[in-house]
Amino acid sequence: MLDRIFGGGYKKGLEKNDEILEFLRKEVDEHKKTIDYENEPRDYIDAFLKEMHRREKENNLEEFTEHQLLISIYDLFSAGLDTTATTSRTFILYMLNYPEIQAKIHSELDDVIGRENSITMSDQSRLPYLNAAIQELQRIAVLLPLGVQHIVLEDVNMEGYKIPKGTTVVPQFQSVHLDEELYPNPELFDPERHLDKNGAFIKDDRIIPFSLGKRACLGESLAKMELFLFLSHLLQKFEFRPEISGKIPPIEYNTVFLRSPKAFKCCAFPRN
Numbered sequence: 001m002l003d004r005i006f007g008g009g010y011k012k013g014l015e016k017n018d019e020i021l022e023f024l025r026k027e028v029d030e031h032k033k034t035i036d037y038e039n040e041p042r043d044y045i046d047a048f049l050k051e052m053h054r055r056e057k058e059n060n061l062e063e064f065t066e067h068q069l070l071i072s073i074y075d076l077f078s079a080g081l082d083t084t085a086t087t088s089r090t091f092i093l094y095m096l097n098y099p100e101i102q103a104k105i106h107s108e109l110d111d112v113i114g115r116e117n118s119i120t121m122s123d124q125s126r127l128p129y130l131n132a133a134i135q136e137l138q139r140i141a142v143l144l145p146l147g148v149q150h151i152v153l154e155d156v157n158m159e160g161y162k163i164p165k166g167t168t169v170v171p172q173f174q175s176v177h178l179d180e181e182l183y184p185n186p187e188l189f190d191p192e193r194h195l196d197k198n199g200a201f202i203k204d205d206r207i208i209p210f211s212l213g214k215r216a217c218l219g220e221s222l223a224k225m226e227l228f229l230f231l232s233h234l235l236q237k238f239e240f241r242p243e244i245s246g247k248i249p250p251i252e253y254n255t256v257f258l259r260s261p262k263a264f265k266c267c268a269f270p271r272n
């Protein structure tokens with residue numbers, strides 16, 4: 001039935017799913033052969049296997065099963081890879097469309113870090129313009145326009161609306177991120193929105209790309225670190241220009257689960 005709706009895509013999806021799980025199963029089997037239960041875990045799989053091992057002795061595995069291990073690795077990769085990669089791709093697209101902003105980030109990086117020094121998280125507070133550009137990116141990109149569905153556990157009254165227990169709710173980040181009362185001319189990429197008159201970075205708690213609450217993104221701090229380190233290093237080393245001079249790729253998205261820029265080409269020139 002689902003295949004008739006999705007034109008064969010559902011079956012193919014399930015097959016791909018099995019291939020990924022098989023790949024992960026082999027990794028777990030390799031770990032089982034080489035793990036040293038007495039020593040520090042080498043990685044997440046070791047840590048999980050160690051906990052399984054400890055619980056096996058107590059006959060209390062609960063959710064620490066091998067299936068759960070496979071699914072949680074799958075979750076971490078599927079939630080963690082495309083999200084940061086797509087956000088980075090969106091950033092490059094904006095740099096092509098806003099060369100004057102790219103030039104400002106270049107100049108801040110040159111002044112504060114230089115072109116040869118490696119950038120670490122301890123440099124973050126010294127790069128207010130870059131932080132403002134990343135916050136603006138996460139506002140305007142609206143990476144997950146439909147968030148993740150949740151079910152209301154009890155009756156809720158919200159600003160006069162009654163949401164009965166059991167209702168499925170779908171957060172819409174764009175209703176805040178692109179609200180023109182909060183962000184005049186919301187489609188304009190403008191890092192200056194997030195700087196005070198002295199050029200200091202202002203953190204904006206209304207921008208919530210990682211959602212809120214108990215089920216908010218598990219990888220938020222990792223993702224923020226990744227974005228800062230990837231994007232700062234990319235712009236420290238490269239200048240991004242359109243593939244054909246003057247032909248700037250338009251800001252257009254494909255939206256499935258993620259809002260992802262349509263494929264575009266560009267050139268990365270080393271900044272020597």
Ligand code: HEM
Nearest residue numbers: 079080083084087144148209210211215216217218219223
């Ligand atoms: C720019 C990067 C990212 C964005 C914008 C993002 C955004 C989100 C959002 C909106 C949710 C749904 C929260 C909810 O249900 O209300 C979520 C869930 C989740 N994210 Fe991320 N994410 C990013 C990167 C990552 C990374 C790097 C990881 C891990 C390596 C990760 C792991 C997860 C996991 C495991 C969940 C499910 C949490 C749960 O249901 O309890 N994410 N993320």
